[in-house]
Amino acid sequence: MNDIYILAIESSCDETSMAIVKNGCEVISLSITTQMFTHAKYGGVVPEIASRMHTEAITYVLEDCLEKAHMKIEDMSAIAVTYAPGLTGSLMVGVEAAKILALMYHKPLIAVNHLIGHIYANNLESKMEFPLLALIVSGGHTELLIMEDDYKFIKLGETMDDAIGEAFDKVARVIGLPYPGGPNIEKLAKEGVHTYSLPIPVNDNTYNFSYSGLKSAVINLVHNETQRKKEIRKEDLAKSFQDAAIDELVRKVELAFKNTGIKRLVVAGGVSANEYLKSEMNKLCHKYDATLLIPRMLYCTDNAAMIGAAAYPKYLKKEFSDYSLNVSSSEDII
């Protein structure tokens, strides 16, 4: 079979990214431009600004991606794009770009779910084997799934309120850390010790998660200490929070290891860049003699290479979209 080259586009939040991925596993080129420094001024992503910046960046990113690969759009087998979930206006820029490129170059159009993209980021490292457990941890999602085969998912559980990344961002704001909160909490936590007692989020035998209670507990703690004019040891609070948030994930994955007997774990999404999470999951996998797959940092955060990887099985099955493809801000994996 001929090699399959997919030009993939990702614009679901505050990164405009394009990539050329060969056979769903080899990154030929990857371009990412981030708007993080703009949104940091506002303490979070401003959707309208994000859409405007994607619009500005789109041709530059395309140019960079093609130049790095020394390839032309004519050389592509298909055009893939993130259509859900994410910020509506941001997604639209990528989807419209993908549609016009597909039309002009007579290429099939492949719609990719961003979360599935995060899972397939692992194929860029080594081909995933099934069945596996997939833990998705990002700013908008926290869920645990069984993946039986390409695009065959069974959901075990998900967050009942906030996503873990959202909780990191909110807690960061409360203790006065700049956006993006996740990496800043992690940095601070490295200097802290677990001294604050925080509640265990969902201490039961389901696979569900909850982060709003933990977040509120931190907010209340800060509030109470401030009222008592006691100083908060920020690094200790960051460490205590991070432990509580990540131990919750570890507990649920352990439950899934015990109940399913599955020996592979994929951790996907922006929060999988967290070092403490990685080391705890490593320990857990060691205990259950399981294989842990976490892509390198570059493929953990939002990028188009993972979209190209996730588009590949759809290309093989000829699951193409037409030009009426529309975005969806909240669509889940299943």
Add this chain to the structure above:
Amino acid sequence: MVTLFIDTHSSKLHLALLVDGIIKREIIRDDREHSTYFVSLLDEIMKLEGLSFEDLSDIILINGPGSFTGVRLGVVVAKLISYTKDIPIHTITYLEALALKYDYSVTLGIKDKNGVFIGTFDNNHECIGDYVYLTNKEQENYPKKIIIEDEIDLDRVYEYLKAKPSIIPHEVKPIYVKKIEVEND
């Protein structure tokens, strides 16, 4: 000379193909669902004339002001065609396009749901000052007479832009005018 005209600034999606400045085909669809139909309609208009994108000599894009999303979709699609197929692109705002119908100084307005975008032009169609967005309430007390217009004359737009240099596709900019919340702080 085949010119592709694109206007997505309002709820009305307007596409046209001009051959040597004469309109050969037009598609107008009024349903606010630009993200669903825009590229399909581009496909349709090109097919109806038996053209491919390589056949285009230039693009005329209305780059605002109007619906943020509408303006943005037009810009994204037009600059990608221009960039990838190396086709010269001209942009003109809807207000400038309307002003071409007047050979005297005039303040023009285009309405949206909550107000009106206005621009003042001299007798050479040059814009005086900046565009402004007035809410329906602000409009009541506005000192100048505003002519609310809707229809542009595509022939005049073509003639006017023919004499102007085209722009680099990377630099095709949407004209939003309306401020967003965080900018008002």
